[in-house]
Amino acid sequence: MFDFEQAWIAFTDVASSLLIIVLAIVAMEAVLYLALMARKSERSTFIAAVLGPIAAAAAYLLLSLESITLDGLTSLPSDTWIALGVIAGAVVVLEAAIYFFRTRRRTTNARLALPAMLLAPAIAGVGILYVYPLLYELNLSFTKMSAINFVDPGLLGLTWEGTILEPFGAERDIFVGLDNYVNVFTRPILQQAGFWQIFLQTIIWTVVCIFFHVTLGVALALMLNRKMRGRTIYRAILILPWAIPVFISLQIWRTEFNFQFGAVNQLLGLIGIDPIPWMADPTWNFAAMIITNVWLGVPFMMVITLGGLQAISSDYYEAAEIDGASGRQQLTRITLPLLRPVLVPAVLLGVFLTFNNIMVPFFINQNSWESSEILVTALYRAAFEDNRFGFSAAFAFVIFLILLAFTLWYVRATNVLKGAYES
Amino acid sequence: MTEVSAQRRERGLRQRLTQPARRGEDSPLKRALIHAALITAAIIVLYPVLRVVSTSLRPDQAVTSTSLALIPEGATIDAYSRVIFETNFTNWVFNSLMVTFGVATLGLIFAAVSAYGFSRYKFRGRNSGLTFLFATQLIPGVMLLVPIFIIYVQAGLVNTYPGLMLAYAVTAIPFSIWILKGYYDTIPFDLEEAAKIDGCTEFQAFYRVLLPLSVPALAIVYLLNFLAAWGEYFFARILVGGNEALLTWPLGMARFQAQFSTQWADLSAAAIMVSVPIVFLFVYISKYLVSGLTLGGVKG
Numbered sequence: 001m002f003d004f005e006q007a008w009i010a011f012t013d014v015a016s017s018l019l020i021i022v023l024a025i026v027a028m029e030a031v032l033y034l035a036l037m038a039r040k041s042e043r044s045t046f047i048a049a050v051l052g053p054i055a056a057a058a059a060y061l062l063l064s065l066e067s068i069t070l071d072g073l074t075s076l077p078s079d080t081w082i083a084l085g086v087i088a089g090a091v092v093v094l095e096a097a098i099y100f101f102r103t104r105r106r107t108t109n110a111r112l113a114l115p116a117m118l119l120a121p122a123i124a125g126v127g128i129l130y131v132y133p134l135l136y137e138l139n140l141s142f143t144k145m146s147a148i149n150f151v152d153p154g155l156l157g158l159t160w161e162g163t164i165l166e167p168f169g170a171e172r173d174i175f176v177g178l179d180n181y182v183n184v185f186t187r188p189i190l191q192q193a194g195f196w197q198i199f200l201q202t203i204i205w206t207v208v209c210i211f212f213h214v215t216l217g218v219a220l221a222l223m224l225n226r227k228m229r230g231r232t233i234y235r236a237i238l239i240l241p242w243a244i245p246v247f248i249s250l251q252i253w254r255t256e257f258n259f260q261f262g263a264v265n266q267l268l269g270l271i272g273i274d275p276i277p278w279m280a281d282p283t284w285n286f287a288a289m290i291i292t293n294v295w296l297g298v299p300f301m302m303v304i305t306l307g308g309l310q311a312i313s314s315d316y317y318e319a320a321e322i323d324g325a326s327g328r329q330q331l332t333r334i335t336l337p338l339l340r341p342v343l344v345p346a347v348l349l350g351v352f353l354t355f356n357n358i359m360v361p362f363f364i365n366q367n368s369w370e371s372s373e374i375l376v377t378a379l380y381r382a383a384f385e386d387n388r389f390g391f392s393a394a395f396a397f398v399i400f401l402i403l404l405a406f407t408l409w410y411v412r413a414t415n416v417l418k419g420a421y422e423s
Numbered sequence: 424m425t426e427v428s429a430q431r432r433e434r435g436l437r438q439r440l441t442q443p444a445r446r447g448e449d450s451p452l453k454r455a456l457i458h459a460a461l462i463t464a465a466i467i468v469l470y471p472v473l474r475v476v477s478t479s480l481r482p483d484q485a486v487t488s489t490s491l492a493l494i495p496e497g498a499t500i501d502a503y504s505r506v507i508f509e510t511n512f513t514n515w516v517f518n519s520l521m522v523t524f525g526v527a528t529l530g531l532i533f534a535a536v537s538a539y540g541f542s543r544y545k546f547r548g549r550n551s552g553l554t555f556l557f558a559t560q561l562i563p564g565v566m567l568l569v570p571i572f573i574i575y576v577q578a579g580l581v582n583t584y585p586g587l588m589l590a591y592a593v594t595a596i597p598f599s600i601w602i603l604k605g606y607y608d609t610i611p612f613d614l615e616e617a618a619k620i621d622g623c624t625e626f627q628a629f630y631r632v633l634l635p636l637s638v639p640a641l642a643i644v645y646l647l648n649f650l651a652a653w654g655e656y657f658f659a660r661i662l663v664g665g666n667e668a669l670l671t672w673p674l675g676m677a678r679f680q681a682q683f684s685t686q687w688a689d690l691s692a693a694a695i696m697v698s699v700p701i702v703f704l705f706v707y708i709s710k711y712l713v714s715g716l717t718l719g720g721v722k723g
């Protein structure tokens with residue numbers, strides 16, 4: 001029923017990696033503190049100096065442990081203990097060097113010291129986790145790396161072959177320059193579908209979904225934004241599509257779009273419409289995708305709009321009522337303009353989530369219709385079903401550039417980011 | 424009295440329905456229409472979900488039914504016990520819990536401190552840093568999956584949990600910094616200045632003044648990261664999919680579906696068990712989600 005041993009392994013894996021990361025941060029911060037802020041005979045200087053090597057050594061120790069047991073501790077090869085000593089010693093030397101160097105040079109820019117220390121972990125983390133893979137991917141996009149050519153891609157055509165820096169051995173010449181980028185636009189990405197077809201499908205998908213998300217979401221929010229009986233119940237129910245894990249909702253909708261058993265066709269039958277081949281027909285499949293995504297996405301818009309509506313003071317409406325404005329005038333002259341600051345970022349977010357939504361098209365597209373693919377699902381298939389890594393890296397950057405262009409245009413057109421920098 | 428009742432008789436039925444009973448309220452007709460619309464929406468939302476619940480209670484494993492009744496005949500909870508006791512379901516859920524807690528903690532560790540730096544200090548490169556953080560939200564996750572997969576294969580992190588955690592942290596950290604920075608911005612600096620005048624160092628001002636005030640935001644960020652990593656499928660499939668013992672619940676369920684594709688009751692039971700806690704959690708925090716999501720994008 002429950003594999004305790006496996007669970008223990010999972011727990012210790014996660015806990016030990018967290019601990020290693022924390023210790024690494026502590027060591028880094030200790031060194032930084034000495035480099036930037038420590039004063040000669042303060043207690044904190046001493047603490048930092050001692051903590052640095054200890055944290056570094058402990059992190060290394062945890063890294064080398066095979067299993068978190070006493071047995072694991074004793075079965076470490078003696079090399080590890082030597083390496084531990086070396087690391088601790090190295091950190092001490094580093095600290096001493098920094099410290100003496102610094103106290104001789106007097107001051108570093110004191111105003112930069114604290115922000116530097118505060119941001120160092122994030123910079124290191126984002127750099128290693130985010131920036132490095134991005135650069136790696138850029139490099140990858142200039143190669144024809146694939147499952148067959150799974151070798152070290154080198155750097156921009158330079159390989160390590162024959163040099164002392166040959167970690168994995170780049171055996172074959174896989175540098176292809178900008179060929180991948182050209183192929184993205186000119187050759188099929190999947191079996192037959194090319195970039196422009198999939199791009200068009202993605203745009204249709206995004207526009208139609210966002211249209212329904214916003215109109216239905218705002219409509220529902222307007223209806224809910226009043227004193228009414230059952231308001232909390234309605235709100236709780238209408239949030240469900242957002243609350244249920246997407247994977248589950250997709251399994252549900254997949255079943256409901258089933259030709260024979262699905263609720264959709266059964267209900268259509270009740271009102272006299274023939275069953276629709278949601279999965280077997282490419283066009284209806286696309287429609288099914290959209291219907292599902294609208295079901296999933298409306299609660300998000302509704303909740304955001306509700307928040308925005310509640311921020312609109314009722315004074316405006318009272319004044320308008322006194323002036324004799326009709327309901328529709330109140331809606332168009334008061335509500336919608338005042339909702340704009342809330343809706344504009346929400347629509348941007350919605351566009352991104354829809355454009356990059358890999359789950360809905362992937363799971364609703366049971367028969368792998370290429371007409372139901374959007375850019376990100378095509379990217380996934382090219383990378384992990386066809387294993388064309390170099391090509392998909394180039395493809396990924398093309399997608400990114402499209403998104404970037406859209407964002408720049410949108411931000412400029414709507415002035416939505418004005419607040420972020422001012423604060 | 425006669426004047427009033429004469430007036431009342433003049434007001435036809437139509438007028439009574441379309442005029443509000445009191446000033447500032449909706450007319451009865453309008454209210455009825457709104458309720459009708461909301462009930463329709465509620466049915467559209469609830470019906471698929473209730474069908475799953477009823478399928479999970481079926482004694483047979485059929486998905487077809489002629490009756491539209493929600494509680495099927497002979498309803499049992501056998502499916503639930505089958506899923507819990509005869510599959511690795513509990514392990515899958517535990518695995519997911521471990522990974523998501525790890526990711527959420529990581530995100531918080533990195534973001535709580537850095538967001539403070541972004542929010543309270545002006546330094547060279549602050550704006551480019553913020554732009555970079557914003558730009559990271561643009562990148563689709565799949566785009567990063569390609570190099571991450573290759574790098575992690577070479578680093579031996581594939582089919583391990585630290586690998587999956589780090590992969591999730593890639594998107595969790597920038598997102599958390601962005602949200603927390605927005606939240607810190609809304610807390611006036613005066614409180615920390617007052618603390619510093621009273622003798623606190625910078626760190627103490629952060630630790631004793633700002634952090635306690637931001638506990639709700641920290642909790643929301645934690646939960647948001649948790650929810651994001653909980654139901655994630657693709658990273659998990661690529662990064663731990665090869666190791667049977669490490670399956671998270673979406674992978675486990677996909678595996679289960681592939682093997683036992685006609686055992687609808689069991690599948691539905693598993694789906695319900697996974698969804699219910701999340702739904703409750705979600706409904707609880709949905710109030711705070713709106714402010715959290717619009718932070719940083721809208722001023723005032």
